[in-house]
Amino acid sequence: MSLADKNIIIGISGGIAAYKIPLLIRLLKKAGANVQVIMTQAAHSFVTPVTLATLSGNPIITDFIKNKEGEWQHHVNLALWADLMIFAPVTANTLAKMASGQADNFLLAVYMSAKCPVMIAPAMDLDMYAHPATKKNIEILQSFGYHIIPATEGELASGLIGYGRMEEPEQIYQEIETFFKKKTDLKNKKVLITAGPTYEAIDPVRFIGNHSSGKMGIALAEAAAERGAEVILILGPTHLEAKHPNIKTVRVQNAAEMLHATQQYFPESDITIAAAAVADFTPVNTS
Ligand SMILES: Cc1cc2nc3c(=O)[nH]c(=O)nc-3n(C[C@H](O)[C@H](O)[C@H](O)COP(=O)(O)O)c2cc1C
Known part of the structure; x- marks a missing residue:
């Protein structure tokens, strides 16, 4: 039955x-x-x-x-x-x-x-x-x-x-x-997902970034949560957001913050999906 x-x-x-x-x-x-x-x-x-x-x-x-x-x-x-x-x-x-x-x-x-x-x-x-x-x-x-x-x-x-x-x-x-x-099928699994762009500050106004919306990573997070997973979503700067109650969103701004958050949650995750569009360059000094 x-x-x-x-x-x-x-x-x-x-x-x-x-x-x-x-x-x-x-x-x-x-x-x-x-x-x-x-x-x-x-x-x-x-x-x-x-x-x-x-x-x-x-x-x-x-x-x-x-x-x-x-x-x-x-x-x-x-x-x-x-x-x-x-x-x-x-x-x-x-x-x-x-x-x-x-x-x-x-x-x-x-x-x-x-x-x-x-x-x-x-x-x-x-x-x-x-x-x-x-x-x-x-x-x-x-x-x-x-x-x-x-x-x-x-x-x-x-x-x-x-x-x-x-x-x-x-x-x-x-x-x-x-x-x-x-x-x-994903009950009791911890899923870590990175999504969105990162913004690397040149100064308080300008940054190196990209056009990623985070839409794909958020969709993956929603799908995993819908299948019972506990999801950590590390999300770069985007106006989009995840809605499912099983998703905990950690907001980050730049690649260093994204790395730090990912390293924090990675050891306890069963599945990791790196969907973020992380910037390739970051200024050595910001003014
Ligand atoms: C014949 C009749 C049919 C009703 N059908 C509906 C309905 O389909 N949907 C609705 O929202 N309210 C309907 N109502 C109004 C509700 O019964 C009313 O708003 C009530 O306070 C709802 O209380 P509840 O939400 O605590 O059940 C109807 C009322 C009557 C008398």
Whole structure:
């Protein structure tokens, strides 16, 4: 089974597409995954906890407190249990809270405590999806290294036609399966990558440099991180940057700094890729 023993949290927020989540749960369970569903209060209007609990084999969680005796749901333990959190559907409201780091419900508290990868499948009406605030929030979440499953085009619950439909459960399932397949092969490996140009100062204004953008080295770093590696990226002066949370970027300016940083991280790295365009000459004296 392709997802045997994978622990997956599905976060459901209050969108009409929540009615499709039982199918996603069935697909994940069939593939051997352990599934825990967390719903926002608003999500209860769109799909029943009984259906979700029956299919997932676990009680649904919405509140911090379990019962009148004050027993609490341990959001930190649950967050650390997960190999993946998938938010489907995610509303404009929950998206905004995730981007700004609010934790005013159980789902968001688990999200803020999680160390695992996060996938997000937004679903909302045409204008909500097109709103600059939503676009900005999706960009912010992307910059955290989360995997966005974009909404698709079609007829929406309001009757309008356009972008905003949650991706179909079968497709979301495929993305999850692909994600787990490709993630493992560089796990526990340390990868050192140098990228970008170096600037060798002639004086405080002029330098010897080159046109390297660092794009290739950054792409290599992103690909290695995506496959589970812990990446050190030694990056020369460029406006580009790596976004994946498993990439630690060390910024350097000139060849001597790049050499020093590389020597520091090289002994502990399993793989080293020297993709930087290091300058061939450096002035002996700078004025
Ligand atoms: C019938 C109905 C359908 C809704 N569908 C969506 C939706 O698809 N996407 C969305 O962002 N909000 C939708 N909403 C609004 C959310 O339910 C509302 O913003 C809620 O506060 C979201 O709370 P949550 O993010 O905590 O789940 C809908 C509301 C209603 C009444």
